[in-house]
Amino acid sequence: MPAFSLEPEQTAWCAELRTLAAQRLRPLAEKGEPGHVNRALVAELGRLGLLRRVFASGALDLCLMRESLAYACTEAETALALQGLGAHPVHAHGTEAQRTRWLPAVTDGTAIAAFALSEPGAGSDAGALGLAAEREEDRRGSEGDDAAVAEADGHGRWRLTGDKCWISNAPEADFYTVFARTTPGAGARGVTAFLVPADRPGLTGSPLQMLSPHPIGALRFDAVPVTGDDVLGEVDRGFAVAMGTLNLFRPSVGAFAVGMARAALDATVAHTARRGAFGGTLSDLQAVSHQVAEMALRTEAARLLVYAAASAYDENAPDVPGRAAMAKLLATETAQFVVDTAVQLHGARALQRGHLLEHLYREVRAPRIYEGASEVQRSIIAKELYARQEATE
Structure with a gap:
């Protein structure tokens, strides 16, 4: 399917999602407490079948969902995305027991998932993770009974110590x-992904006061016990789990940004078309109309690149990492420009608490940092280009 064209059914579905977001999800979002999980909102996403669709559909469908929800209710978009991000490794790499235990609860909105990769000293450089997974046999000595049992039944036992x-x-x-980190000094090759329930002994957390309506916090692991039954994928292969998840979700972060940009653009077109100024409307001023045209141009370019990256993922194309990086980079940088320009063209009213653009202005900044900052995306793109060049020599 051409990246620039959506089927009529997809276009109709996006319109339906925008309506659902405005009529059923936004009222729940407005009742939520900033900085806390809005469980009523997540449960409604489950009742609408949207959380199930995150795992049943491809990357393009995920992008269409995130863009459409973001246009009308960014809180609903973020709640959906975080469920997907936190639980996708379980869906893609979990055992049958792990999937049976957690995925039904995630998709009906009764269990909240989280993706714990970043650390105080390892954000963009995910290969530098320091959270230590120390084997029980290393802690207790090779002659320990528990170590012998672990070797006999094929299940390792570790203790997680450190911070996220x-x-x-x-x-x-x-x-x-x-x-x-299960193998010290091995860089990206020594990382393992674990599914860790929040009630494990030794696991504690604290909220962080951030420029975000959804909760963001820190986690402390004090010898938290995990076993082979908690491993997602293979031991020491967790970096591939992380990168595979990010390759899927990075284009959809771009879709989130496109949704915000489109909302800001539509609000700006409506405002400048009716706002009186200098004997006419703001839209009569070339300085204004050209800025609006630039907003539309960049938004459409970002949308097309996001769809192209998502389509490449769905087709299992070889250049997915580079395309995903391009999509996230262009879309998030574009959304920052579009929302900022929209605020400028609206004037002081856009800075009032509760105004759509005041809300978007706060929301639009973080996506340029999380799931790989803009600088990291540029590095990925360059790495892909030079690797391609070397392959041709």
């Missing part, structure tokens, strides 16, 4: 996809 930071949905999530 900037974790969305922490500390209120019901379980965390946690990335920890």
Whole structure:
């Protein structure tokens, strides 16, 4: 399917999602408490079948959902995305027991998921993770009975010690996809993904006061016990779990940004068309109309790149990392420009608490940082280009 064209059914579905977001999700979002998980909102996403669709559909469908929800209710969009991000490793790499235990609760909105990758000293450089997963046999000695049992039944036992930071949905999530270092000094090759329920002994968390309506917190692991039954994928192969998840979700972060940009653009077109100024309307002023045209141009370019990256993921194309990085980079930087320009053209009214653009102005900044900052995306793009060049020599 051409990246620039949606089928009529997809277009109709996007319109339906925008209506649902405005009529059923936004009222629940407005009742939520900033900085806390809005469980009523997540449950409604489950009742509408949207959370189930996150795992049943491809990357393009995920992008269409996130863009459409973001246009009318950014809180609903973020709640959906965080459920997907936190639970996708379980869906893609979990055992049958892990999937059976957690995925039904995630998709009906009764269990809150979180993706715990970043650390105080390892954000953009995910290969530098320091959260230590120390084997029980290393802690107790090779002659320990528990170590012998672990070797006999094929299940390792570890203790997680260290910190995670900037974790969305922490500390209120019901379980965390946690990335920890199982082999010291091995860089990205020594990281393992674990599914860690929030009630494990030794796991504590604290909220962080952030420029965000959803909860973001820090986690402390004090010898938290995990076993082979908690591993997602393979031991020491967790970095691939993380990157595979991010390759899927990075284009959809771009879709979130496109949704915000489109909302800001539509509000600006309506405002400048009716706002009187200098004997006419703001839209009569070339300085204004050209800015609006630039907003539309960049938004459409970002939308097309997001759809192209999502389509590449769905087709299992070889250049997904580079395309995903391009989509996230262009879309998030574009949304920042579009929302900022919209605020400028609206004037002081856009800075009033509760105004759509005041809300979007706060929301639009973080996506340029999370799931790989803009600088990281540029590095990924450059790495892909030079790798391609080397392959041709």
